[in-house]
Amino acid sequence: MKNIIEMRWHGRGGQGAKTAADMIAHSALELGKHIQSFPEYGPERAGAPMISYVRVSDLPINLHCGVTNPDIVVVIDPTLIESVPIIEGLDKKGALIVNTSEKPESVRKKLNFNEGKVWTVDATKIALEETGAPLPNTPMLGAVLKATGIVPLDNLKEQLKKKLGKKLSPEKMEGNIKAIEKAYNAVVSG
Amino acid sequence: MENKYKIIPLTGDQAAAEAMRQINPDIVAAYPITPQTEIVMTFAQFVADGIVDTEMIQVESEHSAMSTTLGACAAGVRAMTATSSQGLALMWEVLYIASGYRLPIVMPVVNRALSGPINIHCDHSDTMGARDSGWLHIYCENAQEVYEMTIAAIKIAEHPEILLPVMVCQDGFITSHATEGVKIFDDADIKKLIGEYKPKYPLLDIKNPVSYGPLDLQDYYFEHKRQQSEAVKIAKEKIPGILSEFNKFFGKDYGYIETYRLEDAEIAIIAMSSTCGTARSVIDELHKNNIKAGMLKIRFFRPFPAEEIVNACRNLRAIAVLDRAESFSNQGGPLFAEVRAALYNNVSIPVVNYIYGLGGRDIYTEDIKSIFSEVKEIASTGKVKNLVNYQGVRE
Known part of the structure; x- marks a missing residue:
């Protein structure tokens, strides 16, 4: 692994991309890594395309600018593939992880992303089945962990309990944990 | 022995609030602004949860926030x-009263552009507007520095010879809303470190009556202002x-x-706040290509570290000063003006200005690289094409 990993999350306002990105950063921090997690604040509103960044490094992070050449791009809303430059700056050999019912090959073709790895999972369907709400951010965490190994699954689950334990009912929490595990196992690459 | 601490994920804003929690001020009067x-x-949550002893006073404006704090x-x-931006602007007249009365108030400021047009993102036009208000100014690079300097500022402000x-x-x-791992030291240790506040001239000490704010005309106003500038000189010695x-x-x-890597540098940039972090990465990269680049980060804008700047820059061949504010003087930004004035008569090094990042326009490593390449050109030709440059703007 490189000593710094840079991620970019694409979502829509209200889908929880920032919360998900924070979860990964907070888990990595607990594992002794240096972290940064910051959204790109535009005119924030529900439904508008938004971006959140994560840096994870073995060494202290000095950079304070946005991520321009991510190693990993995560797309939590499938409709964004058509409307925002998803793979802009993405490392040619990087990883693209998309919430979609489509197969990796079809996403690869649509975006003309040839060398890197493409992973897909139907996170919205999993979220609906396990939590009853169409919020794909938590299942996407499972997919990202499987695809990148950026933090171990158990650490992330602990983090989720710690951060959202007070906000969510025990049933909701269990649903979210199940959604993460299900996506972890269901994500496919191609 | 290293002191006890824990590393927790905090934004710059949360880091400032953590420092305030440990400082546990008697009064906080504030008005929220992005x-x-x-x-x-x-901090209001800390008050509501009884974690601090502070009395929080809700006010209807920043003018009242500063008046109440004062x-x-x-x-x-x-x-x-x-505060931030328009909030600081609304405090403006009261800022001068706080410093004129020699009141050791510590205020975190989250730098944001001033209207108009309205903008909520970062630049330094708000605090640069308060440049001559008699306040001391500290600029922080990251959340850790925000936490530590907020705590240290208490002792600087309250020093009986500074006030x-x-x-x-x-x-x-950039800093206020980005999460980083921040070392938070033990509450009791911080409490001990800053100690109890012993006011020098409390208004409520009725055995030793004092007046704050009487009319001060041709007879004494000048002496009081002279004492204020002496206080900043003393601050310079004591800090x-x-x-x-x-x-x-x-x-x-x-x-x-x-x-940063300035000792054997030939060219350098002078900057403040978060940009200094990004510049460090660029400098490391330039050194790999045998370019002797360095950085001078200015932490204290007041008292202004003129001697320190001159001494650190003595051996450079060209310098760029980065300003995240415009002064509309056609002579560059406020930091440039002061750095250049400090260097004048002391060293003869070409120095140019780059105004950048207004209204939150991001400054990338490529921007800083491009500035360094222009400074390198100046160093080798000795010729300055443009004294004032604008980085990252559409022309």
Whole structure:
């Protein structure tokens, strides 16, 4: 692994991309890594395309600018593939992880992303089945962990309990944990 | 032995609020404004949860926030507030009263552009507008520095020979809304480190009556202003001693300025706040290509570290000063004007200005590389094409 990993999350306002990105950063921090997690604040509103960044490094992070050449791009809303430059700056050999019912090959073709790895999972369907709400951010965490190994699954689950334990009912929490595990196992690459 | 601490994920705003929690001021009077909001929100939660002993006074504007903080401080208690942008602008007349009355108020400021047009993102036009207000100014690079400098600022402000208000600045959104791992030291240790506040001239000490704010005309106003400038000179002498105590505790080397690979550098940039972090990465990269680049980071804008800047720059061949504010003088930004004035008559090095990042326009490593390549050109030709340049703007 490189000593710094840079991620970019694409979502829509209200889908929880920032919360998900924070979860990964907070888990990595607990594992002794240096972290940064910051959204790109535009005119924030529900439904508008938004971006959140994560840096994870073995060494202290000095950079304070946005991520321009991510190693990993995560797309939590499938409709964004058509409307925002998803793979802009993405490392040619990087990883693209998309919430979609489509197969990796079809996403690869649509975006003309040839060398890197493409992973897909139907996170919205999993979220609906396990939590009853169409919020794909938590299942996407499972997919990202499987695809990148950026933090171990158990650490992330602990983090989720710690951060959202007070906000969510025990049933909701269990649903979210199940959604993460299900996506972890269901994500496919191609 | 290293002091006890824990590393927790915090934004710059939360780091300022954590420092305030440990300072446990008697009074906080504040009005929320983006991107400072999270400081006030987090601190209000500490008050509501009974974690601090602070009396929080809700006010209807920043003018009232500063007036209330000022009144409380004059009465003889530790009082704090926090603001950004238009909020600081609305405090403007009261800022001068706080420093003129020599009240040791510490105020986190989250730098944000001033209207108009309206913009909520980072630049330094707000605090640069308060440049001559008699406040001390500290500019922080990251959330860790925000936490540590907010705590240290208490002792600087309250030093009996200084007694000046201090603003501790961080970059709006870039620092205030980015989460980083922040070392938070033990509550009891911090409490001991800053000690109890012993006001020198409390208004409520009825056995030793004092007046704050009487009419001060041709007979004495000038003497009081002269004393105020003397206080900033004394601050300049005392601050290194005060910081050394904090440096020992935090394991840091905080001073007026910080240099990065400047010792053997031929070209350098001078900057403040979060941009300095990005510049470090660029400098490391340039060194790999045998380009002798360095950086001088200015932490204290007041007192202005003129001697330190001159001494650190003596051997350079060309310098670029980066300003995140415009002064509309056609002579460059406020930092440039002061750095250039400090260098004049002392050294003869070409120095140019880059105004950048207004209204939150991001400054990338490529921008800083491009600035360095132009400075390198100046160093080798000795010719300055443009004294004032604008980086990252559409022309």
